[in-house]
Amino acid sequence: MITHFARVELNTVSIQGVKQFYGNQLQFPISFEAVDEIHLQPSEHCKLVFKEGGQPLCPAHMAFEVPFTAFDDIVNLLQKAGVTLLQWSDGRSVDEFETGKNVYFRDGDGNLLEILAHTYVQEGVLPPSGYLKILFLREIGFPVDNVFAIRELFVELFDFKLDNVEDNFTFAIGGTAHVVVVSKKRKWLPIAMTALQPAMKVTFGAPNVQVLNRISNNLEGKNIPYTLEKDRLHFQIGDYNLHIQVTAFPENIPALLQLP
Numbered sequence: 001m002i003t004h005f006a007r008v009e010l011n012t013v014s015i016q017g018v019k020q021f022y023g024n025q026l027q028f029p030i031s032f033e034a035v036d037e038i039h040l041q042p043s044e045h046c047k048l049v050f051k052e053g054g055q056p057l058c059p060a061h062m063a064f065e066v067p068f069t070a071f072d073d074i075v076n077l078l079q080k081a082g083v084t085l086l087q088w089s090d091g092r093s094v095d096e097f098e099t100g101k102n103v104y105f106r107d108g109d110g111n112l113l114e115i116l117a118h119t120y121v122q123e124g125v126l127p128p129s130g131y132l133k134i135l136f137l138r139e140i141g142f143p144v145d146n147v148f149a150i151r152e153l154f155v156e157l158f159d160f161k162l163d164n165v166e167d168n169f170t171f172a173i174g175g176t177a178h179v180v181v182v183s184k185k186r187k188w189l190p191i192a193m194t195a196l197q198p199a200m201k202v203t204f205g206a207p208n209v210q211v212l213n214r215i216s217n218n219l220e221g222k223n224i225p226y227t228l229e230k231d232r233l234h235f236q237i238g239d240y241n242l243h244i245q246v247t248a249f250p251e252n253i254p255a256l257l258q259l260p
């Protein structure tokens, strides 16, 4: 039903800082730039928007998927670009887990970023994008008070699947989008960073208007207010501002990528 993360909007304290980090160091293409707003295009189907509005910040967590065969080269590129990789307590930066590898770093606003690669993700389905060969935005962190209640809403409203189900952590998955539903009491790895709720607007992609209609019916069933424009649905879950937008992202991509 949901295909991907189409857009994330975050606050920043410095557009120039965003430009230097994401534009110069990570070399994300810049698709729009104004005094108080900048749009970056980490991959073809995903937009990262920063707005400068003078508000205090709570850092977000985002993870970008890259091809497994390119992972080691990409870590070298990050280091060549002067990006400081975060360390685990034993001093290593790269973590190797059962199905892949990952590495963490932070932007100038303290947002916790992750580059990760999985052995099972089929290469050659989505074109690797830019300097860091990004395939798609895989994870966005949603720190909440009640992990159980919020993950159940993702299942009931959007037909999401759950993975890594724990009391204080769960992946709620729709297409390539992995919503990290995490307790505010559980700290982000690997630097034990407090999981605060960021002021962000997240837009999910959907393949057609029928999906928006189905989700708005589900929202009505739960008495959650929403606004539906012709190809865009807006509502809140907990304190999170969510949008679902009809996009051109092909519906069969998550299956072709062989995501479990």
Ligand SMILES: [Fe+2]
Residues within 6 Å of the ligand: 061, 062, 063, 114, 139, 180
């Ligand atoms: Fe993550």
